[in-house]
Amino acid sequence: MTHDDNQLGSFLRTRRERLDAAATGVVSHTRRRVKGLRREELALLAGVSPSYYTRLEQGRDRNPSREILEALARVLDLDDTERAYLWSLATPSLTSAGRGTADIGETVRPGARYLLRRWLDLPAFVVGPRRDVLAATDLAARINPAWSAGHNLIEFTFLDPRARQVYPDWEDIGLQAVAGLRSTAAVRRPELDAFVADMRARSEVFRALWDAHDVRDRVAGHKRIEVAGAGVLQLDFETMALAGPEGHVVYVYFGAPGSSAERKLGRLAEEVASGD
Secondary structure, three states: OOOOOOHHHHHHHHHHHOOOOHHHOOOOOOOOOOOOOOHHHHHHHHOOOHHHHHHHHHOOOOOOOHHHHHHHHHHHOOOHHHHHHHHHHHOHHHHOOOOOHHHOOOOOOHHHHHHHHHOOOOOEEEEOOOOEEEEEOHHHHHHOOOOOOOOEHHHHHHHOOOHHHHOOOHHHHHHHHHHHHHHHHHHOHHHHHHHHHHHHHHOHHHHHHHHOOOOOOOOEEEEEEEEOOOEEEEEEEEEEEOOOOOOOEEEEEEOOOOOHHHHHHHHHHHHHHHOO
């Protein structure tokens, strides 16, 4: 069995192990030797038989009902993103049917490229499911060397020594990157299997984070970037999915209104426009 042959079971196990037994109402009169809840404890709280839950976690049963999934999600205290991820793992035929490695679109539509060219004062770029940067504004490349066409955000974060300087909060950036990639992999697994296997082989940190099974779907947030000649910029970002089967997403970064980051971005945009 390869590392991801039993994604559903692995996800359930990692979520079970993070639970605080006392917080769930489980009383233990002996010293606990396991993290979180035991399998039989989780099964009891979810109202399923311990033997069935064991088969589910071990990958010997991969077809839980909606009712069982909802009961497990409740006991495991999953948030909305984790619930959606759990459902996608339990119903892969509904979320990834028909997609294969050949379906990864690496060509950004002309209209999207035109819009990027109009955003002269914003760092913006388009990524594919693997987080390959497919198109970007000139300002994006000035802010972060990874934000230019031909780069991969995951490879840069974990394999490029510049990443730890560019990202002052590198540990958090890495966790977010892997958790977001796992969320994408749940619905586009055939496209990402080879890439994930390659990254697991090339980076111990990536492998550890991937095997932790954390999942997040960050559509907006904040990020600190060390910019050459400008210092650390606190930037906000928003993401916009481009409709279509390719799975392309636009990232747009900006400084908060009236902030020093907004002013610095303006100066950097002028610098890029002038060719300095």
